[in-house]
Amino acid sequence: MEAIEEALRAPSVYNTQPWRWRIRPGAVELHADWDRHLVATDPDRRDLLLSCGAALHHLQVALAARSIGFNVVRLADPENRGHLATIDFGPFEPDMADLALYSGIARRRTDRRRMSRRPVPTDHLRILADNSSRCGAVLVPVTGETMRRRMLAALDEAPHEEHDHVGYASEWRQWTHRYSGSHDGIPAANIAHSARAPSASFPLHPCASGSPPQRSIVPGSGSGDDAAELVVVATRGDDALDRLQAGEATSAVLLAATQLGLVTTPFSQAFELHSSPQRLRRDVLRIPEYPQLLIRVGWPASGATELPATPRRSLCSVLCVDPMDTSAVEPEAGI
Template identity: 40%
Template sequence: MPCATPDREITDTALGLAVRAPSVHNTQPWRWRPTATGIQLLADTGRQLTVTDPYQRSLVVSCGAALHHMRAALGALGWASVVDYCPDPRDPDHLATIHTTRRPPGDAQIDLAAAILLRRTDRRHYLPRPVPARHLRSLAAQVSACGAAVRQVPETLLPRLAAPMRHVVAAHAADQRYQEEIARWSGHHRISDGVPSRNAPAARPAGEIPVRAFADPTLLDPVDQPDAAQWLVVGTTRDDRRAQLRAGEATSALLLTATGLGLATSVQTEPLGVLDTRQEIRTGLLHDCAYPQSMVRVGWSSRTAAPLADTPRRPIGEVLEV
């Protein structure tokens, strides 16, 4: 089938869905450049979190999630896609180029794109209701299709997850540079990026597995019992930029599939930005067979929980290079 490129209207519509992808601190560290031969994805390194993400790993994983969102949106709009990953060794910020051909969408493509509009990051507690094994198998299949693997953390191994997370939370609490970075990227003042107060609940009680705390949290948490989330670790056998992009795609596929199944989700990456704690998770949970790239909480939100507000997004004009 001959290569073709979508017009500006289709591209803008797809971008409107792609920019809803999750990213570390909602930094949205991507730029898009349509060309005559494909749609290029570039890292916006000026939005790097230098303390939280000193090696740009989470930045690249975030861009991978946006890449998957973009492909899902194009698929629903009648454009199949293939990706050329890291196509220019001389330009490490050129992460991928999407090549498209016309193809009528099927139900799966439409459902996946519809989940983009429904997905929210829910950092609140989840109910003590088990996630069916068939749902977990569906999530694992989507991750595998993107070239990554996922490990469900069984209850007996949760201490191996909790320990490094507590270590890094304590270290960050005493790190003034980290606290200043969190304050810049969260709170009441965020209007086009970052994590607004309305999307952040209060810090977890002592004894629970901690999750990243943001400035000035105001989101009410209706669940008054310990968190019953399932924890999933997404990993790759390599740790280069291509692998990190693929992990971002896999994380996006997991989140959208979970949303379609009615599950609540929240990506957690705080301990993965520190070499020692990331290695501790790699050894303790992945047995040194894969590199952890993201961690996802999955579960059921309370029926009495208030609907989550959209997190803000940058205007298309800020991320599109014409």
């Protein structure tokens, strides 16, 4: 139960925390919480699966730190697509790579602020790529001025396209205007901070009012650009298993970056429309793999203060205590 509590620190789209956990003798099950699916923002459930995959990897790291052996079976129940993984306990075989990531769980933050102009060493990027590879994904650096500009243009256009989708603005408003004391969603303070000092090179989702966002400054057009790198988590396929493993790889990359002293910002908005990943794959990255998520990584800016942890739901609120609990049952199509 302590390990699951630490898994709840995983990042998720809009901090929706779309997961449920069931503890049974000798195993833990991870289920999707369909009630927290963002139908307008995430129509094909890519973000939901990425979020749950990140929580699954966080759990593996937390279990390894407690010398608890396990075996992960992903998507083991073809009759229940909401049952994403079963973690069976067994003999402990230490994974030094997972153990090395453990302290990053408590320290990792999504940092939307401008980053330092200090370049990220190639060796550091290689470490991040190795961690992604261990989880079955490829980490593709967005290198070269042309590719970088194409990617930033796609990021800049995505919020405008999404804003025209029915329900998108209301979902954004719902998860950025949580009531006082809420344990999910994006805190208003984080939104305000981003609005006061946005990263000129990396557009975020539209403002909380639901009005169309302002276009962002492209790197090279101003003097305030930082030296953050862009990397894309990509997989060889694009089914539910690939997306779940992409979430695990995202967790590994974020925790490894934290251990190296780097700060990170995951970006999903350019991947949320049905056609967007295909366009990025074909026109921007030009790779055979399927892009799943973009991560901005760099050194914290000089004088940057430590960000507070975003809120999380309690363990009791995410546990399935009733074997007939229907919250983990997939809704009918279109609901």
